[in-house]
Amino acid sequence: MKLIACIKQVPDTAEVKVDPKTHTLIRDGVPSILNPYDQFAIEECVRIKEEIGEGSISVITMGPPQARSALMRCLALGADEAILISDKAFAGSDTWATAYTLSLAIKKIGSFDIVFCGQQAIDGDTAQVGPELAQQLGIPQVTYIEKIEICNKHKLTIHKQTEDGYQILEAKLPVLLALLPPTSFQPEHPPMSSILKAKKKPFNVWDAKLWEAMNQNLV
Amino acid sequence: MPKDIIKALAKFELLGMVIDPEYDGLGTDVVTAGIAAEELARADPSCSIPVLFLVGTSWGHVLERYGTEDAKKEILPKAIKGEQIIGIATTESDIGSDLGSMKTKISKKGDKYVINGEKMYISGVAEAIAYGGGHVTLAKMTPDKGTRGMCLFYLPLKDTPGITPTYVEDIGREAISCGGFDIKNVEIPEHYLIGEENKGFYIVHEGYELARGLIALVCAGAASKALENGIAYIKERKAFGRPIGKYEGIQFKLAENYVRIQALRELAYKALWTYDQELQGRASRFEVSMAIAMAKSVAPIWAFEAINDVMQWQGAFGYTKECEDQKAWRGVRSFTLAEGSSEIMKLIIARELLGKDFLAYR
Numbered sequence: 001m002k003l004i005a006c007i008k009q010v011p012d013t014a015e016v017k018v019d020p021k022t023h024t025l026i027r028d029g030v031p032s033i034l035n036p037y038d039q040f041a042i043e044e045c046v047r048i049k050e051e052i053g054e055g056s057i058s059v060i061t062m063g064p065p066q067a068r069s070a071l072m073r074c075l076a077l078g079a080d081e082a083i084l085i086s087d088k089a090f091a092g093s094d095t096w097a098t099a100y101t102l103s104l105a106i107k108k109i110g111s112f113d114i115v116f117c118g119q120q121a122i123d124g125d126t127a128q129v130g131p132e133l134a135q136q137l138g139i140p141q142v143t144y145i146e147k148i149e150i151c152n153k154h155k156l157t158i159h160k161q162t163e164d165g166y167q168i169l170e171a172k173l174p175v176l177l178a179l180l181p182p183t184s185f186q187p188e189h190p191p192m193s194s195i196l197k198a199k200k201k202p203f204n205v206w207d208a209k210l211w212e213a214m215n216q217n218l219v
Numbered sequence: 220m221p222k223d224i225i226k227a228l229a230k231f232e233l234l235g236m237v238i239d240p241e242y243d244g245l246g247t248d249v250v251t252a253g254i255a256a257e258e259l260a261r262a263d264p265s266c267s268i269p270v271l272f273l274v275g276t277s278w279g280h281v282l283e284r285y286g287t288e289d290a291k292k293e294i295l296p297k298a299i300k301g302e303q304i305i306g307i308a309t310t311e312s313d314i315g316s317d318l319g320s321m322k323t324k325i326s327k328k329g330d331k332y333v334i335n336g337e338k339m340y341i342s343g344v345a346e347a348i349a350y351g352g353g354h355v356t357l358a359k360m361t362p363d364k365g366t367r368g369m370c371l372f373y374l375p376l377k378d379t380p381g382i383t384p385t386y387v388e389d390i391g392r393e394a395i396s397c398g399g400f401d402i403k404n405v406e407i408p409e410h411y412l413i414g415e416e417n418k419g420f421y422i423v424h425e426g427y428e429l430a431r432g433l434i435a436l437v438c439a440g441a442a443s444k445a446l447e448n449g450i451a452y453i454k455e456r457k458a459f460g461r462p463i464g465k466y467e468g469i470q471f472k473l474a475e476n477y478v479r480i481q482a483l484r485e486l487a488y489k490a491l492w493t494y495d496q497e498l499q500g501r502a503s504r505f506e507v508s509m510a511i512a513m514a515k516s517v518a519p520i521w522a523f524e525a526i527n528d529v530m531q532w533q534g535a536f537g538y539t540k541e542c543e544d545q546k547a548w549r550g551v552r553s554f555t556l557a558e559g560s561s562e563i564m565k566l567i568i569a570r571e572l573l574g575k576d577f578l579a580y581r
Contacts, residue, residue: 029450192232192255193245 037118229301260440266550267394303352371419391549
């Protein structure tokens, strides 16, 4: 089973302050972290792979070179390979451009069964990239997922949060899932051996040149 | 120290990380252990958890390198799982740097060793008594040979007949106990001897050197955290109409301390890298001693002064127990004494520069 997780490195909003004069965020010296929604998505992704007992997880992000540390955390949490899409040409991408670029990366990887995303990122809070990515890939999507109950090679059963409670849905594969951690979620901290193993896992950096070639074939 | 903390260190596989996987360790190099030491001190600037970590790492390593197979299989996996602790006990009430004058004695009796004496100012005594484990201990076997007549051995403290603990209260590092123990006719099995008889003094220094290298990074971690706290404070706190970070008096101290702590990190990582090189036969023990002594000689002093300046910036608040940095200030102060005093570090450096003909106190 081929699982793909899309993640984002974000400033730790607990550490961000607001400039009292300009009312803009002061990002200087603020540590960058793996978006907590994405950490939940990665943990669920790893759990699903372990329950099925086979498959691989590719984790992708689009960002500056320093986003490497967020990908390394995902590798330590159990992903099998990492892809960093990084080029100055991608700077300033809006949600559509980000989703489009991620969709090209996923098409380059080839066939897949499930794409995992966090519901939203804690810096922008748009919750748009996941649904837009599903649209670009031409696959169904389910958002606000707090639990994946049963998963096999053909379908899965999921809990989708609603204002009143949750719905239990079934989805066919391939599908994109946008996950929202329950309030009880405590992010896992990988042990030292997993951090050390992560350094030996495949880590790819793709730049815009690759995209130009793909664009000509795909668009 | 609460057992939960020790178990959490084990859960993250930080205990005994340099130990071979055969004994449930990770088999990392000591530079990696140094990174862990620095980060632990950033998280616990009081240096309590870092002390438990560095002592277990250093003397776990000595036990692995020189201990008997039976002792290694019995002791190391439990320590790595956080079920027991490993400490170090060489100091006595009036014996610190002058180990040759040690009074604790060990003698052979059939297939056992018998120990009599006392150890004092030892970290982790209460933890070893409560949770199990023991201390890598040094005692004299052949008194007329001085440092050439010492044995190193593992001494379990929990439920051991003849062990009577005493406790003292440190001014810092409050989360790990400090104390000592009387040793009266305590018998240990033969396989607890570490290395050969009468070679203990030389073996124990390999542990001390690793511990000193890790301490240098503990000091760097605690001071780095304090400087970060200080930077945040001087940007916010105003005096005479502007943030105090705008004044040269503050900026010069900030710059000086930052450079020192970065220099300390370079010295310390170089020292641990040299230690790794020696383990692979690519450096001599003298090179290790020099590199480690250089880092340890300045680490607690530079760290203490950096933290002291951060406390000074915070005015009267800096002298209260509400101020986090005072924990670091009290914690790093211990390391001008622990695991080899700053003065001993300078003697080692001078010994390497001048040669053995100029050895002090001989």
